[in-house]
Amino acid sequence: MPIVGYVQLDGVDIGEVTAIRTDPWAQAAARRMTDLGHRRAPRLYFHIEMKAIAMMIANGTRHGQVIINFAVTYHGKATR
Numbered sequence: 001m002p003i004v005g006y007v008q009l010d011g012v013d014i015g016e017v018t019a020i021r022t023d024p025w026a027q028a029a030a031r032r033m034t035d036l037g038h039r040r041a042p043r044l045y046f047h048i049e050m051k052a053i054a055m056m057i058a059n060g061t062r063h064g065q066v067i068i069n070f071a072v073t074y075h076g077k078a079t080r
Helices: 024-035 048-059
Strands: 004-009 012-018 064-068
Touching: 004 048, 012 048, 024 048, 048 064
Parallel strands: none
Antiparallel strands: 004 012, 004 064
C-alpha cells in the first residue's frame, strides 16, 4: 500500500498527496531544503510532510494538517 497523506491548509481540503519523488511538490521541497543547506534533503524531500510545507510556503498558508496512512514502527513492530 503506498503512503498517502490527506492535507488540509488553512481549513481547505487539498486532497491526497503521495510520497513519490517526481511530483512538482517533491521538487519544490527539494529546492527549498537544498537552498537552506539541509543535509538530509536527499532522504526527506519526497515525504508528505515536506510537500505540505512546500505547499504552505507557496500559498502563504499559516496552518496545515496532515493525516498519513502509515503506522510508525519501532524495531520492526507497529507502535499502535
